[in-house]
Amino acid sequence: MRILILEDEIPAYEKLVANLETYFEESFLHDWARSNEKAREFLSQHTYDFILSDIQLLDGISFDIFNSVQIDCPIIFCSAHDEYLFEAFRTNGIAYILKPYTKEDITQALNKFQSFFKTESFQPIHNDTIDLLKSALKQEEIHYKKRFVIKKSKGIQLLNVSDISLIEASGDFCMAIDHLGKKYPISHNLGTIHEMLNPLKFFRINRSQIAHxxxxxxxxxHFKNRLLLQLTGLxxxxxxxxSTTSGFRKWLE
Known part of the structure; x- marks a missing residue:
């Protein structure tokens, strides 16, 4: 068995591999791509039994891969996107793991692969389905996170996303810094937060930081094709x- 994993988050990738190793008794091979470009390279070289795919990769959405490359195996999507997109997946019978997912969520999706996808009733995903998912994703853009609820000892505080200058990973949580330099703990990992935010406003400049x-x-x-950013409040x-500088330059335009 050979599996392709499309995931830009290293911890999420490691979690998927650990659960795959627990689920499958027999050994399996897998390839890992963090970008559309690398995914296309793998797909041109190998065939796969199934694909585990995040939606947002380092250089764009994975839907673009499936629009341009003929995929003849099942795809299990893993993402924090909800609402419109989740409904589109459910309606089309596509396996979907919603982040932050549990071991049970992954097991359920893999059971679907074993029972349904490996039967003769499996049909490859078509461009019209991908176009529908892209449309659902655009519909969901208006529902990006507007504010975070910050729990404090004396109650809760609302932090407007529009006031955030930088978000950075801090252990199992993240720290948001507003334009006044104040810090706020957020109880989500960076990958989950990244998918909550409007990509026209926020960019993940490296593994541990998102800039507004x-x-x-x-x-x-800066040296080695890097850029230094001065942000308000920091x-x-x-x-x-x-690896992100090229995409960042394009995003700025």
Whole structure:
């Protein structure tokens, strides 16, 4: 058995592999891609029994892959997107794991693969279905996160997303820093938060930080194809990774 995993989050990838190893008694091979470009490379070289795919990859949405490459195996999508997109998946009978998922969620999706996808009734996903999912994703854009509820010892506080300058990973949680420099703990991992935010406003500049375009005050070139960003409310500059710099430049335009 050979499996393709499309996931830009390293912890999420490791979690999927661990659950696959627990689920399947026999050994299996797998390839891992964090971008559309790498996924297309793998798909041109190998055939797969099934694909586990996040929706948002480093260089765009995975739907673009399935629009341009003929896929003859089942796809199990893994994403934090909900509402319109979830309904579109459910209506089309596509296996879908909603982040943050549990071991039981993954097992249920794999059971579906074993019982349904491996029968003669399986039909490859078609472009019209992908187009429908893209449309649902666009419909969901108006429902991006507007505010976070911050729990404090004396009660709760509302943090408007429009006030956030930077979000960075902090252990199992994240820390949001607003344009005044105040910090707020958020009880989600960075990948989940990234999918909650409007991609026209927020960009994941490296593995552990997400920047808000409206609070970028200055950009400087740095070594190894990286950029230094000065954000409102932050004393220290933050840096793009060499793998995200190209996408970041395009995003700015």
């Amino acid at each position: 375009i409206e609070y970028i005050e200055n950009i400087e070139s 004393k220290e500059k933050v840096m793009t990774s060499s």
